[in-house]
Amino acid sequence: MRAKYFLIYAVVGAAFLAVSLWVLLSRGNNPKAINAKYKLGGIMLIAWSVIATASCEKGPLPNVEEAIEGGEVMCYDPAPSNNVYFSTDKYDNKEGKFYLTPGGNLTITIEGPTFKEYSFAINKRNADKNGDEAIGELLQADSFAIEGNSYSYKHEIEYSPTDNEYTGQVMLRVWGSAKENPDGLLLFSQWNLFITNGDED
16 A cells, blocks of 8 residues: 555656756746646645555554554654663652662553563672673562553562562663563663662651
């Protein structure tokens, strides 16, 4: 369907170029050539509008099910996919830090999910290390499935670490994967999450 409209637009475009050459050769003194150029220009605008709307096969935005199965946005730029955010019960706006205590809630939000399942991991930070070497002992990991077809999906997690005594900086990572020890597509990683014992103000 869309190829048909592009063919029409190409034919009209070729005619427009021919008429423009006609106007040029006549040095703008031929009223018929100028009138034909304006008419073809209008037709081109209409044809482009038709291409952008009538040739659409799946509407302006895919729903989650289509996205998961490989659906394609035909008319408009696709909405951002797999944008990951998180929040906790406590956030220090001044320092830009999130705080979490054992038994507290961590909410992972995924906008535009394209995977059926996702996984997350929370790891201790190895002091005096950088890069991947800074990722220490695993405190908690799990996977969750996308339910429904909402563009923004929220998954709430109760923080239940393997080490209840640990306090300090941790890394939160999220994958497009269903594995508890994920090795799928890494979508998100952040170090601004801190584990506390709940005594902080």
